[in-house]
Amino acid sequence: MPSTPAAPGVPPEQPPLISVRGLVKRYGTKDTDRLVLDGVDLDVHKGQLVCIVGPSGAGKTTLLRCMSGLLAPTAGETVLEGVTVTAPPPALALVFQDYSRSLMPWMSVRKNVELPLLGKQISKNERRRRADEALAAVGLTGSRGQYPWQLSGGMQQRVAIARALAYRPHALIMDEPFASVDAQTRADLEDLTLQVREMYEMTVILVTHDIDEAVYLGDEVVVLSGSPTRVRERITIDLGRSRDQLTTKSTPEFVALRGQVLQLIRRDRYATRTAD
Numbered sequence: 001m002p003s004t005p006a007a008p009g010v011p012p013e014q015p016p017l018i019s020v021r022g023l024v025k026r027y028g029t030k031d032t033d034r035l036v037l038d039g040v041d042l043d044v045h046k047g048q049l050v051c052i053v054g055p056s057g058a059g060k061t062t063l064l065r066c067m068s069g070l071l072a073p074t075a076g077e078t079v080l081e082g083v084t085v086t087a088p089p090p091a092l093a094l095v096f097q098d099y100s101r102s103l104m105p106w107m108s109v110r111k112n113v114e115l116p117l118l119g120k121q122i123s124k125n126e127r128r129r130r131a132d133e134a135l136a137a138v139g140l141t142g143s144r145g146q147y148p149w150q151l152s153g154g155m156q157q158r159v160a161i162a163r164a165l166a167y168r169p170h171a172l173i174m175d176e177p178f179a180s181v182d183a184q185t186r187a188d189l190e191d192l193t194l195q196v197r198e199m200y201e202m203t204v205i206l207v208t209h210d211i212d213e214a215v216y217l218g219d220e221v222v223v224l225s226g227s228p229t230r231v232r233e234r235i236t237i238d239l240g241r242s243r244d245q246l247t248t249k250s251t252p253e254f255v256a257l258r259g260q261v262l263q264l265i266r267r268d269r270y271a272t273r274t275a276d
């Protein structure tokens with residue numbers, strides 16, 4: 001199978017960190033059988049930030065769940081660092097849209113961030129050090145003694161990101177992480193994602209409905225086809241590593257890439273409706 005191009009600056013000969021091979025997912029019983037993923041292939045290299053977009057209901061969440069070992073595929077596999085994923089691997093951390101459900105309301109912010117480290121062989125001091133470092137990275141040092149319910153939605157999502165970072169995963173998987181916050185907070189969280197990705201040299205796979213967000217954040221945008229889903233196209237986003245909400249989004253290159261992605265998704269949406 002041909003390997004996908006590496007991110008700008010990543011040697012092409014480097015093996016992918018994550019490789020999705022011929023992933024098929026069917027839901028239901030014999031009577032209610034629904035083919036959602038129909039042979040998805042995707043390579044993600046170390047240090048890449050890959051955004052996945054596609055028509056509504058295409059199976060983006062299903063794909064992430066299969067990749068992270070939360071859901072067993074019907075066929076195919078995800079290989080992470082050379083090993084087939086059969087359960088959530090310690091090398092992956094997940095951030096979901098619904099931050100309020102992922103944080104423990106009775107625990108302080110710092111305790112929430114320390115939580116996934118409890119099962120590891122890490123001393124209390126080291127746990128605290130890592131939590132404080134991650135909270136500083138997301139700009140929440142001053143809130144570590146507060147409780148999640150005392151924070152805004154955007155701040156709670158920052159806590160969820162800090163928790164993932166403190167865990168030191170090899171890759172961060174994010175499913176519509178900024179869908180529940182207002183536009184300005186969303187822009188701030190996008191910039192935070194770019195910032196922590198640089199700080200931690202993190203590999204990130206992010207699903208979004210927002211095409212501007214995908215193009216603004218990604219080294220690459222993966223466009224899924226309508227259901228049953230495959231990878232329709234992979235678009236390299238050659239906008240450089242340093243991005244800015246105002247200047248980057250107003251460049252002709254950004255506008256052209258955005259149009260290219262939008263056209264691909266629209267084509268599929270239209271095709272799906274006509275098939276209905």
Ligand SMILES: Nc1ncnc2c1ncn2[C@@H]1O[C@H](COP(=O)(O)OP(=O)(O)OP(=O)(O)O)[C@@H](O)[C@H]1O
Binds near residue numbers: 028059062
């Ligand atoms: N547990 C399940 N059992 C049966 N069908 C499911 C299940 N989970 C998802 N589906 C179906 O699979 C399809 C893909 O769902 P999924 O949530 O993965 O798509 P999505 O692209 O993330 O959707 P959206 O764009 O709306 O966020 C949908 O038709 C959905 O109804």
